[in-house]
Amino acid sequence: MGEQRSKAVKVAEFLADHDGVISTDQARHLGMSHDEVYGKSIAGLWVRHAHSTFLSAEHRMTDIALLRIAALAHGGVIDRVSAASLHGLLVDLPTPVTLSVARSSHGARCAVDTTVRRRTFPAEDLATVRDVRTTALPLTVLAAAADLDDGIAIMDRALQARRVTLTQLRAALDRNCGAYGMAKARKLLASAEDLSESELERKFVRFLHRHKITGWRQQVWFGGRRLDFVWPELQIAVEMHGWAFHHDHTRWERDQQTTNMLSKAGWLPLIFTWERLEFAPDEVLRELTEAIDLRQRVA
Known part of the structure; x- marks a missing residue:
């Protein structure tokens, strides 16, 4: 009786620590027999979400539970935008799980x-977060930035918060080029x-020449x-903005003052970012x- 209670x-x-998710192998490791696992499933106490992966009926399906089930069912590594969610870079878990x-x-x-993609990762680019296998933070930032429409924002936030460095990102990119x-x-x-700033301005000059836009001064x-x-x-005045992590709050305040000054003087202020110039030049x-x-x- 004591042994059964200890097992229970x-x-x-284990279920409390793993968001209600458990696999057959994990249950057997805890001392449960095949018949006991089967009995939990038949009784509706454990809801099957894959061949050998269950969610306890006492736990609701959460984002982390979804990730646990997917990783266990496929025997895979959570990556890309799902890894970004697991690392806390995104508030909500996008679907499908990657x-x-x-x-x-x-x-x-x-x-x-x-x-699901078929690939393996260098050991340096693997990590475990909340007991879930996932890509390490630098590779996660790179892959999520590539997948998301506003990918530059996720890389920017990670750099601003100093969760990653440019050196770490470069090393991860080189390993997974x-x-x-x-x-x-x-x-x-x-x-x-x-x-x-000078390189961004040179990029905009090339843009203006390419589209034969004249009448401007720099x-x-x-x-x-x-x-x-x-x-x-x-x-008309155009200000070019690069990456936020290159700038401080004082610079941001100065930019707002410049925009307000131009507007009060009857000028039309426009702001273009590196991201839009690179990825949405037609909009610019x-x-x-x-x-x-x-x-x-008007003139």
Whole structure:
């Protein structure tokens, strides 16, 4: 009786520590027999979500439970946006769950909606978070940044919070250079490493020349402040913004003051970021040409 009680306590503690998720192998390791596991399932006390993975009926399905079930069912590594959620970089868990399995792995049935890729990771790029196998934080940041539409934001936040460094991101990229999504991640990282204000302005100059946009001047002083680009006859000013982690709060306050000063003087202030210039140049072109056309009609 004491042995049975001890086993029951161990199982209950395991379920409490693992968000109600347990596999057949884990239950057997805790001393349960095959018949006992089967009995829990038949009685509805453990709800089967994969061939050998269950959620206790006493626990609700949470984001971390979904990740645990997917990882156990597939024998895989949580990666990309799901890993970002597991590491606390995202508030909500996006669906489907993203994970990778070994190339030799056989398919697994799982009630959790998943996107599975076949790949293995260098040991340096693996971690365990809350007892779930996942990609380490630097690779997670790179992969999630490549997957998300606003991927630059997740990399920016991780750098600002000093959860990762540029050196760590570069090392993870070099180890996984041929993997899915790393081409976009390489662009984002290169900009974070090398993008000075002068380089961003040179990029915008090339953009203006490529689209044959004229009438502008660069680095013009107005009201005691240096403006990146102006169309003086049309009273249009363009400020270029790079990555947030390169700037401090004082710089942000100064930018707001410049925008307000220009507006009060009758100028049209526009702000373009490196991200939009790199990944949405058509939007930048449309907004700029619409502003120029509008001012030309008014003039």
